[in-house]
Amino acid sequence: xxDVAIMxxxxxxxxxxWVEKTFWxxxxxxxxxxxxxxxxxxxxxxxxxxxxxxDIFEFQAIPESGFQGIVGLQNKPLMRVSNGGATGxxxxxxxxxxxxSGQYDLMLVLGVEKALDCYDFEAExxxxxxxxxxxxxxxxxxxxxxxxxxxxxxxxxxxAYMDEHPGDLAPLARAKIVELFCEHAQNNPYAQRxxxxxxxxxxxxxxxxxxxxxxxxxxxxxxxxxxxIFASGEMAQKIKERTGREPIWITGVGAAxxxxxxxxxxxxxxxxxxxxxxxxxxxxxxxxxRLTIDDIQxxxxxxxxxxxxxxxxAEMGVVPLGRANDLVEKGIIMQGGKLLVNPxxxxxxxxxxxxxxxxxSTWSVMRELxxxxxxxxxxxxxxxxxxxxxxxxxxxxxx
Amino acid sequence: MPRKKKVPVISTxxxxxxxxxxxxxxxxxxxxxxxxxxxxxxHTQGEFxxxxxxxxxxxxxxxxxxxxxxxxxxxxxxxxxxxxxFVEMSKEYVKDVGVMAATPVIxxxxxxxxxxxxxxxxxxxxxxxLDGKLSDTAMLLRVRTTRGTIRPGIYGKGTxxxxxxxxxxxxxxxxxxxxxxxxxxxxxxxxxxxxxxxxEWGKLAGMELGEPTLERREALKEVKTxxxxxxxxxxQSPRATANLAAWRRTVTVQTGGGAFSFVVEKKKLxxxxxxxxKADLVVTVAEPSVLLAWLxxxxxxxxxxxxxPALTDLxxxxxxxxxxxxxxxxxxxxxxxxxxxxxxxxxxxxxx
Numbered sequence: 001x002x003d004v005a006i007m008x009x010x011x012x013x014x015x016x017x018w019v020e021k022t023f024w025x026x027x028x029x030x031x032x033x034x035x036x037x038x039x040x041x042x043x044x045x046x047x048x049x050x051x052x053x054x055d056i057f058e059f060q061a062i063p064e065s066g067f068q069g070i071v072g073l074q075n076k077p078l079m080r081v082s083n084g085g086a087t088g089x090x091x092x093x094x095x096x097x098x099x100x101s102g103q104y105d106l107m108l109v110l111g112v113e114k115a116l117d118c119y120d121f122e123a124e125x126x127x128x129x130x131x132x133x134x135x136x137x138x139x140x141x142x143x144x145x146x147x148x149x150x151x152x153x154x155x156x157x158x159x160a161y162m163d164e165h166p167g168d169l170a171p172l173a174r175a176k177i178v179e180l181f182c183e184h185a186q187n188n189p190y191a192q193r194x195x196x197x198x199x200x201x202x203x204x205x206x207x208x209x210x211x212x213x214x215x216x217x218x219x220x221x222x223x224x225x226x227x228x229i230f231a232s233g234e235m236a237q238k239i240k241e242r243t244g245r246e247p248i249w250i251t252g253v254g255a256a257x258x259x260x261x262x263x264x265x266x267x268x269x270x271x272x273x274x275x276x277x278x279x280x281x282x283x284x285x286x287x288x289x290r291l292t293i294d295d296i297q298x299x300x301x302x303x304x305x306x307x308x309x310x311x312x313x314a315e316m317g318v319v320p321l322g323r324a325n326d327l328v329e330k331g332i333i334m335q336g337g338k339l340l341v342n343p344x345x346x347x348x349x350x351x352x353x354x355x356x357x358x359x360x361s362t363w364s365v366m367r368e369l370x371x372x373x374x375x376x377x378x379x380x381x382x383x384x385x386x387x388x389x390x391x392x393x394x395x396x397x398x399x
Numbered sequence: 400m401p402r403k404k405k406v407p408v409i410s411t412x413x414x415x416x417x418x419x420x421x422x423x424x425x426x427x428x429x430x431x432x433x434x435x436x437x438x439x440x441x442h443t444q445g446e447f448x449x450x451x452x453x454x455x456x457x458x459x460x461x462x463x464x465x466x467x468x469x470x471x472x473x474x475x476x477x478x479x480x481x482x483x484x485f486v487e488m489s490k491e492y493v494k495d496v497g498v499m500a501a502t503p504v505i506x507x508x509x510x511x512x513x514x515x516x517x518x519x520x521x522x523x524x525x526x527x528x529l530d531g532k533l534s535d536t537a538m539l540l541r542v543r544t545t546r547g548t549i550r551p552g553i554y555g556k557g558t559x560x561x562x563x564x565x566x567x568x569x570x571x572x573x574x575x576x577x578x579x580x581x582x583x584x585x586x587x588x589x590x591x592x593x594x595x596x597x598x599e600w601g602k603l604a605g606m607e608l609g610e611p612t613l614e615r616r617e618a619l620k621e622v623k624t625x626x627x628x629x630x631x632x633x634x635q636s637p638r639a640t641a642n643l644a645a646w647r648r649t650v651t652v653q654t655g656g657g658a659f660s661f662v663v664e665k666k667k668l669x670x671x672x673x674x675x676x677k678a679d680l681v682v683t684v685a686e687p688s689v690l691l692a693w694l695x696x697x698x699x700x701x702x703x704x705x706x707x708p709a710l711t712d713l714x715x716x717x718x719x720x721x722x723x724x725x726x727x728x729x730x731x732x733x734x735x736x737x738x739x740x741x742x743x744x745x746x747x748x749x750x751x
Contacts, residue, residue, distance in 0.1 A: 019422050019429045056436055120511045121433075122412040124645035132510035141447050142474050143539050145572045146521055147513035152506050156523070160501035163556040205696075207709035207733040211505035211551060261476055262500060262523050263536040268470070268482060272501050272523065272537075 008038025014351025085383020088358030111356020185345025254284025277390030458592025
């Protein structure tokens with residue numbers, strides 16, 4: 001496999017609602033920013049991958065078809081990837097493989113999503129309709145008819161973990177992470193919740209959405225786009241000679257999806273108190289990069305729900321399973337701690353435009369590696385029922 | 400017995416009228432077109448038909464067992480075992496008792512099509528096999544209690560449950576649900592199938608309120624004043640007004656210090672001195688000071704921190720008792736304080 005570099009990244013601002021723009025223009029804005037950031041022309045790009053989570057959010061089946069021409073890839077291949085919440089990370093995985101295999105040298109990897117066009121005319125509110133749209137991700141025979149949905153499903157995993165590890169995922173530890181990510185988001189010019197201050201106390205007093213998850217522990221719904229430019233090592237060198245800018249390298253990728261049905265045998269079924277997909281994906285990515293989790297200095301986590309993000313960090317090996325409170329109580333991820341987590345504010349405060357959220361995470365890690373002269377970062381994506389999809393991608397800045 | 404009553408798949412109130420609205424933002428005026436992504440279905444139940452027919456016609460459950468690895472899966476979500484070279488699995492009936500795989504969760508904010516059903520509990524059950532073992536997979540079910548609104552503490556990991564069936568069934572997962580065995584008689588646990596109508600469902604209200612002491616009466620007086628003030632603040636806040644949109648309820652509040660009622664209507668909140676003759680919802684709480692703490696938080700802002708949990712928490716932990724499992728009035732009220740802070744109607748640490 002060949003080395004793969006990321007040459008540029010382009011973000012739109014994250015907003016809960018872009019009535020001013022369709023997903024076509026959001027896509028174009030992201031791509032335009034990315035090619036300018038990379039210092040290339042779109043005509044040089046040979047192929048593209050478009051991460052779009054959900055046709056219903058875009059109000060169009062094969063929504064990526066409109067991109068051809070708009071993002072400048074006419075008569076070139078553009079592959080759409082849709083893999084639940086992990087769509088963005090899986091789209092990156094596809095782009096990575098298309099270059100690493102030797103087929104292409106310069107690619108566009110784009111993620112875009114609308115969401116808040118969905119509207120419940122009975123409740124006169126968008127949110128129940130957005131939650132319903134995501135709820136269509138559950139199987140139509142056994143689980144969806146019971147009202148299974150994203151928060152319910154992740155709450156099952158969180159609750160099962162707490163059954164297994166009583167006292168871990170303590171409310172105060174969770175609340176302090178929310179407060180921390182809110183502070184981080186204030187340094188992200190594209191963050192949806194820029195200018196907002198949420199305190200740990202507010203979190204503890206916010207209402208439940210699904211017991212045991214509180215409203216201020218959940219990610220937001222976002223509309224936006226992020227585009228990345230991937231290049232082969234040889235192409236990266238050529239572009240660098242032109243722009244003088246060091247690329248960021250992808251040195252490890254890992255992905256795993258757990259089974260849909262729940263049981264006790266982890267080799268056969270989803271074990272409810274684990275997010276084993278995150279464990280497997282991270283292990284594979286680190287092995288490929290020839291690193292351990294202790295070498296990672298910055299992680300952009302897919303924090304769909306804060307307690308889930310704590311379990312994910314334990315699955316990655318940052319702390320042992322059952323000791324996720326240490327992330328806060330030992331200061332591991334807090335200000336001045338040894339590990340920087342979600343400097344973008346994550347999906348709770350930065351934004352969660354599903355098809356591109358993991359690309360926002362990538363934009364953020366690239367920024368941190370460069371700004372703080374760090375070497376190794378990690379991107380994480382999760383999604384689908386019971387957090388069963390997991391992707392981990394190791395990024396490296398070569399001094 | 401198949402269900403007789405005709406029920407539309409979705410509420411017709413969810414369907415928009417054709418039309419285009421214009422919204423104004425800092426960047427100009429933009430159009431929004433009312434529409435639906437409309438696809439009606441006659442949805443294939445295929446290989447699961449036998450399972451759902453068994454639920455509908457016999458009130459019995461079965462799984463599939465692999466002759467190779469001997470794993471028993473319930474529901475029978477596949478016919479061939481991929482771990483054993485896709486060997487065909489065989490049908491095997493299971494008992495209608497089992498144990499919770501984990502503590503169930505309680506949905507407070509639901510998707511559109513389930514929003515009238517909150518709060519509801521869902522959890523996974525390992526079902527007992529005929530030889531007294533457990534199935535290898537756990538099946539998602541609604542979990543219910545005979546003792547009022549579903550709340551934490553009723554179920555935990557390993558709680559023994561009985562699967563009960565609705566009297567009128569049409570062959571779907573909502574035809575069955577779990578109840579803790581501890582809430583049933585031995586005879587009920589032994590009966591198969593156990594029907595919903597054969598279970599004694601406790602009344603949701605009926606809390607003992609105790610004596611209306613002077614302290615409680617004084618507290619209630621302040622509750623009414625503060626509730627009225629909250630109503631006035633809602634009218635000044637676009638976000639809080641939106642929180643009450645498309646909702647009309649008359650609610651009687653019974654406390655140990657007396658009763659009053661309030662009305663949510665036309666995006667407004669107003670207090671009435673007396674109890675309502677025809678209340679849509681009755682909320683009972685022994686100590687009016689519980690409501691007072693929430694109202695102080697809501698109307699005074701957050702300068703001195705929080706004195707109360709969210710109302711939803713108070714329902715979930717059983718402090719506030721509702722006479723029916725309809726939580727939406729409570730969750731809507733719970734959104735109001737943050738909206739007031741964000742719209743700077745009260746001081747606090749909302750959006751600056």
